[in-house]
Amino acid sequence: MASFLVEGGAPLKGEIYPQGAKNEALQVLAALLLSEKEVRISNLPLIRDVLLMIDILRELGVEVHREEERVYLFSAKHLNPEVLLRSSFQEKVGFLRGSILMIAPLLFRWNKLILSAPGGDNVGKRRMDTLMSGLKALGVKIEYSFQKNEYTFSTKGFVGSDILLEEASVTGTANLIMAAVMAKGDTTIYHAACEPYIQQLCRMLVRMGAKIEGIGTNYLRIQGVSSLAGTEHVLLADVIEVGSFIGLAALTQSEITIPQAGIKDLGATPTIFRKMGITVHHRGEDLHVPVQDNYVIKKCLDDSFITLSDSIWPGISPDLISIGIVTAIQAQGCVLFHQRMFESRLFFVDVLIQMGAHITLCDPHRVLVIGLNRQKRMRAVRMSSPDIRAGVALLLAALSAEGTSKIDNVEQIDRGYEDLCQRLGKIGARIRRID
DSSP: OOEEEEEOOOOOEEEOOOOBOHHHHHHHHHHGGGOSSEEEEESOOOOHHHHHHHHHHHHHTOEEEEEETTEEEEEOSSOOGGGGGOHHHHHHHHHOGGGGGGHHHHHHHHSEEEEEOOOOOOSSOOOOHHHHHHHHHTTEEEEEETTTTEEEEEESSOBOOEEEOSSOOHHHHHHHHHHHHTSBSEEEEESOOOOHHHHHHHHHHHHTTOEEEOTTSSEEEEEOOSOOOOEEEEOOBOHHHHHHHHHHHHHTTOEEEETTOOGGGOTTHHHHHHTTTOOOEEETTEEEEOOOSOOBOOBOTTSOBEEEEBOSTTSBOGGGHHHHHHHHTTSBSEEEEEOOSOSSSSTTHHHHHHTTOOEEEEETTEEEEEOOTTSSOOBOOEEEOOSHHHHHHHHHHHHHSBSEEEEEOTHHHHTTSSOHHHHHHTTTOEEEEEO
16 A cells, blocks of 8 residues: 655645546547457556556457557457456456446447446445446346346347436446447437537547537437447546646645646636636636635625535536535635535545644535635644545645645555656655655
């Protein structure tokens, strides 16, 4: 198990480039299984979850060639269905939430599939009902074994259907798009997720020969095709990492530039910070956050404090709520954060309270933050990263605290952020990794 030793209080200055988007990477890596032709993917983030996904593809029989540091060439021409019977394969699948994305592509290739229930962050219930209902509508039979904790999927071939999703599930939408593209007949998907990463997946599939209309909306119309060609694909910048760096700059009174941030694909990300009074400048495709002595949380028209809550695109991503909470600690004013999607994601605030933050955990979904307005620094403590986003939120808190903090279980952070010690160190962070 690895840890970070973090000496807080150092102002940061410089440029820090955002990595390729983790969620998009997992989607397009699954999608390449739909074609026997070569697919080249650029700007892949070298993080634990993506590297594990690539390792799973290799075990399935995908030829993987690393052309440059973040550029990979894949060929899924020869796959081995016997791999599904290996305990090593199922164990890897069980570690990775993103393994869900392989359901539709592997069913297209083999018509039958057994997969362990996926892992991922322990942030509460993560229903798969929306995906399962959609797959059934497309002609898939599904069985679940409580004893083995695994799913069995089978189909005689995907059949087009009209689907109304119970929720705008990103993972569910991505899977159903990949199934519908290879289905016989036409498919419509209502209440589809329409995040930039879903749009990127659709555009990649269209370049490969898929027929998809309504890209960027919540109503998709897909005409099935019999086969797909190869393509080249470049990942967008990771919007959650962009948001993390904005919060870091404000919290530590630092001047940070985020080059190639992908401005048009950020949605409400800058908004959550501007509502907390943080200055964020656009410079072409770059974001610049200047040094700010203080930042004042905006109020409602009736002078009451505001509520910031997650919602479907282009609203605030659920992954940004943890970052927003820790950023608000040194603001002037009050803000209520409402994490709608997950009921176990906010318990990490106990550590922030221990560090001196004025936070009230109202219930599993809501926390009230009363800003310190830089009247006092938080104090260093020893802590443990419970999940990817909470882990980075705690890292931001440690970088702004007085003294040296120790963060254990940083492998959770490694799952979503590439080499943070080195990257943050280049702009002045005092952070050291202990393995």
